[in-house]
Amino acid sequence: MAADSIFDEMYGLDGTIRSPYDGIAEWLAATGPATFATKREQADLLFQRIGITFTVYGNSAGTERLIPFDIIPRILTKPEWRILERGLFQRVRALQMFLADIYHGQEIIRAGIVPAAHVLRNTLYRPEMKDVDVPGGVYVHIAGIDVVRVREGEFHVLEDNLRTPSGVSYMLENRAVMMRLFPHLFTDNRVAPIDHYPSLLLRQLRSVVPPGAPDNPTVAVMTPGPYNSAYFEHAFLAEEMGVELVEGQDLFVRDDALWMRTTEGPRRIDVLYRRLDDDCIDPLAFNPDCQLGVPGLLSVYRNGGVTLANAIGTGIADDKSTYPYVPDIIRFYLGEEPILNNVQTFRCGRPDDRAYVLDHIADLVVKETQGSGGYGMLIGPKSTKEEQDRFRRLISDDPDGYIAQPTLALSTCPTFVEEGIAPRHVDLRPFVLTGRDGMAVVPGGLTRVALGRGSLVVNSSQGGGTKDTWVLED
Amino acid sequence: MLSRTAEQLYWTGRYMERAENLARILDVTERLAVQGRQRDQGASEWHAALDILCAEQAYNARYGDVGEAGVVTFLTLDRENPSSIYSCIRTARENARALRSNISSEMWESINTSWLAIRDMTDTDLQTQGLREFLDWIKVRSHLFRGASYTTALHDDGFAFTRLGTFLERADSTTRLLDSKFHLLADSGTDPAANYYEWGAILRAVGAFRAYHQLYHDVITPIRVAELLILNPQMPRSLRFCFDHVSDFLETLCAGRRLECERMAGEFCAQLRYGRIERIEARGLHDVLMEVLDHVAGLSAQISRDFMMTV
Numbered sequence: 001m002a003a004d005s006i007f008d009e010m011y012g013l014d015g016t017i018r019s020p021y022d023g024i025a026e027w028l029a030a031t032g033p034a035t036f037a038t039k040r041e042q043a044d045l046l047f048q049r050i051g052i053t054f055t056v057y058g059n060s061a062g063t064e065r066l067i068p069f070d071i072i073p074r075i076l077t078k079p080e081w082r083i084l085e086r087g088l089f090q091r092v093r094a095l096q097m098f099l100a101d102i103y104h105g106q107e108i109i110r111a112g113i114v115p116a117a118h119v120l121r122n123t124l125y126r127p128e129m130k131d132v133d134v135p136g137g138v139y140v141h142i143a144g145i146d147v148v149r150v151r152e153g154e155f156h157v158l159e160d161n162l163r164t165p166s167g168v169s170y171m172l173e174n175r176a177v178m179m180r181l182f183p184h185l186f187t188d189n190r191v192a193p194i195d196h197y198p199s200l201l202l203r204q205l206r207s208v209v210p211p212g213a214p215d216n217p218t219v220a221v222m223t224p225g226p227y228n229s230a231y232f233e234h235a236f237l238a239e240e241m242g243v244e245l246v247e248g249q250d251l252f253v254r255d256d257a258l259w260m261r262t263t264e265g266p267r268r269i270d271v272l273y274r275r276l277d278d279d280c281i282d283p284l285a286f287n288p289d290c291q292l293g294v295p296g297l298l299s300v301y302r303n304g305g306v307t308l309a310n311a312i313g314t315g316i317a318d319d320k321s322t323y324p325y326v327p328d329i330i331r332f333y334l335g336e337e338p339i340l341n342n343v344q345t346f347r348c349g350r351p352d353d354r355a356y357v358l359d360h361i362a363d364l365v366v367k368e369t370q371g372s373g374g375y376g377m378l379i380g381p382k383s384t385k386e387e388q389d390r391f392r393r394l395i396s397d398d399p400d401g402y403i404a405q406p407t408l409a410l411s412t413c414p415t416f417v418e419e420g421i422a423p424r425h426v427d428l429r430p431f432v433l434t435g436r437d438g439m440a441v442v443p444g445g446l447t448r449v450a451l452g453r454g455s456l457v458v459n460s461s462q463g464g465g466t467k468d469t470w471v472l473e474d
Numbered sequence: 475m476l477s478r479t480a481e482q483l484y485w486t487g488r489y490m491e492r493a494e495n496l497a498r499i500l501d502v503t504e505r506l507a508v509q510g511r512q513r514d515q516g517a518s519e520w521h522a523a524l525d526i527l528c529a530e531q532a533y534n535a536r537y538g539d540v541g542e543a544g545v546v547t548f549l550t551l552d553r554e555n556p557s558s559i560y561s562c563i564r565t566a567r568e569n570a571r572a573l574r575s576n577i578s579s580e581m582w583e584s585i586n587t588s589w590l591a592i593r594d595m596t597d598t599d600l601q602t603q604g605l606r607e608f609l610d611w612i613k614v615r616s617h618l619f620r621g622a623s624y625t626t627a628l629h630d631d632g633f634a635f636t637r638l639g640t641f642l643e644r645a646d647s648t649t650r651l652l653d654s655k656f657h658l659l660a661d662s663g664t665d666p667a668a669n670y671y672e673w674g675a676i677l678r679a680v681g682a683f684r685a686y687h688q689l690y691h692d693v694i695t696p697i698r699v700a701e702l703l704i705l706n707p708q709m710p711r712s713l714r715f716c717f718d719h720v721s722d723f724l725e726t727l728c729a730g731r732r733l734e735c736e737r738m739a740g741e742f743c744a745q746l747r748y749g750r751i752e753r754i755e756a757r758g759l760h761d762v763l764m765e766v767l768d769h770v771a772g773l774s775a776q777i778s779r780d781f782m783m784t785v
Contacts, residue, residue, distance in 0.1 A: 050579070051571065051586050226572045235574030245575040250476050261477045263631060263727070263781040 007151050009413040020075045023189045068465035070415045074447040081471045087340035089439050092143045092432045095317045097333040099139040103129045113332050114325050126313030134311050135208040136436035141309035143432040149411040156341045162318035164275045168431045169233035171446040174468040190473040192443040198240035204435030209270045210304045217270035220244045224292045234275050253296035258306040271307045278312050320403050321369040349400040357404040361388050364404040425450045427458050443471035477782045479576050480635045482569045487639025489566035493559045494616035495647035497609040502679030520545045526654045578626040588615040634723040645716040646770045653763040673699045680711045701751040714746040735776040
């Protein structure tokens with residue numbers, strides 16, 4: 001695709017500065033390269049000292065790395081944000097209804113919108129959750145929706161993350177570091193605040209206590225442990241909310257309740273914000289080889305002794321093979337047209353789509369339906385003949401396991417790289433919170449940036465970086 | 475609080491204190507080795523440093539001959555030695571990382587900054603910097619962590635567990651240091667000059683040189699050094715001082731519950747409070763100090779039973 005057809009967040013399509021970036025453009029012009037170099041070093045030191053690191057898998061065990069932070073913010077206007085917010089709420093609301101439905105009456109299947117086999121034969125569908133009523137009817141308390149922009153006012157949803165989405169701590173720390181390094185930027189630009197995210201999260205979690213819980217319920221964050229890639233975030237959220245950060249070894253099940261071991265004996269937990277996959281949460285019910293969870297937790301949960309956030313079994317709604325159905329899911333439950341578009345998606349399980357994908361693999365992005373974090377995908381235009389052949393074989397062996405999408409012209413944003421300031425592709429992950437009484441989102445989200453020239457892979461596990469994200473007040 | 479958190483706080487306190495104590499032991503060893511009157515005293519001081527830490531075997535297996543260069547490396551930057559200063563900071567930092575949500579950000583940053591500085595340090599860096607400089611730096615890092623704990627953390631149960639770790643580790647270290655030096659310097663007898671240099675070095679290493687003179691206004695004698703480091707209630711590295719605090723923190727933690735650890739600490743505290751150095755000398759200093767070590771170990775185990783294995 002030609003470079004000039006790519007929308008730039010700062011320069012649009014025609015190279016003139018878009019008005020939300022006026023302040024930043026001035027600042028970039030007025031600040032010398034030496035100052036930027038110093039500030040970037042300071043930012044790295046700050047992240048290093050605060051310990052905002054993530055662990056890289058497949059590397060030597062427990063390698064901590066910094067996520068590269070770029071000091072040029074990504075900016076959205078209030079009107080743009082209003083559209084995004086409405087679209088996000090609409091999408092998440094519909095996905096909640098979808099989950100409630102497939103675990104109860106399954107009307108969407110009977111209506112023929114989503115095939116029964118697609119849901120019931122999917123390993124992410126948890127029969128254990130059938131007819132379980134979750135508190136407040138909320139399945140997805142925290143959703144991270146990956147959005148990309150292709151043009152002025154045109155946003156697409158690339159992916160839904162409805163299991164244990166991560167990245168919100170980077171969103172918050174990026175802002176804290178920016179405010180520390182460049183305080184005057186925040187007096188010159190009216191940037192909507194985001195620091196109240198943890199208090200919103202706590203409020204939403206406390207709203208979904210199980211029946212019979214005390215007035216002052218106990219909330220805890222559950223982590224797989226310090227060697228998990230997102231451990232910093234788990235600790236950060238527990239600290240910001242002022243709740244305990246627990247591991248499986250701290251918990252046990254007794255008398256149809258979940259307890260944590262404290263210095264003064266057992267204490268009951270009412271709401272568990274768990275950052276563990278379904279598979280690992282209870283070795284008696286799911287994967288017996290995973291020892292990070294709590295034996296018997298599923299049974300306590302099913303009997304209403306504790307609330308899990310997110311609910312068990314939400315993976316069926318964010319699976320990449322479900323993604324193509326989401327616009328119809330929105331129409332079915334809400335009777336509305338989707339505000340945010342999907343990206344055109346070919347399902348390799350359909351013969352016509354598969355034939356097209358196999359013929360055009362060099363122009364497409366191929367993804368494993370159950371993969372995440374940028375692992376297990378092929379970027380056609382950037383791939384070698386061998387990689388293309390390998391994916392052709394993978395698709396032919398397991399057509400249902402793959403989808404493909406056209407390579408999108410993700411928007412770019414000016415970014416500091418070795419050659420100076422250059423455009424790099426970005427996406428956006430806003431975090432949508434749902435409680436008993438409604439939904440909430442802080443303005444903005446986490447902007448991820450692909451640091452390689454022309455690269456479209458923004459995942460931090462694949463060398464992507466992050467930026468502070470601003471929503472300007474009117 | 476979570477039992478695991480209590481345990482990790484306790485060990486964070488212990489390991490930071492251990493790093494500082496190692497620095498102090500190296501400090502006194504180097505001072506004594508440099509001013510040794512007999513030609514072989516230098517070597518015996520480096521032996522003693524290993525002996526204090528019960529580390530001679532581990533040392534011999536990897537280094538062979540005991541000498542300054544080997545012992546300094548072994549006790550400071552050796553990545554493989556689990557009791558080196560490097561390993562203590564690494565362990566304290568790993569614990570602190572797991573505790574992120576339970577300690578103040580300034581406590582975490584003080585530990586993490588220490589770790590980032592020592593992480594890539596080489597023997598050459600250490601030589602360039604100078605041993606004494608390095609040891610002073612370690613002491614400062616420990617002071618900084620303690621200061622951050624005192625002034626930025628809630629003085630709640632978590633604080634009490636961190637401090638328990640600090641004081642038990644310190645009591646253990648003071649006991650070992652005293653015992654080793656009494657043994658090694660037994661033959662200096664009553665030579666005032668020898669006493670001044672040798673016991674003076676020990677007092678300096680534990681930061682008590684001035685305190686000694688303020689309290690006794692007299693020449694340095696071994697038995698008064700022992701009195702100061704065992705029975706003095708105002709000397710922060712004395713056993714009495716450590717156990718007064720251990721006892722207080724346990725009282726807070728027990729909050730009216732009758733737990734065995736509190737009784738044990740109280741009983742031992744009373745012995746120190748009403749003890750006399752002449753009686754201790756008559757019973758044999760070495761025997762008394764060995765009892766103290768047993769007591770520290772026993773109390774540590776009981777604290778674990780009372781708070782960390784509650785369910």
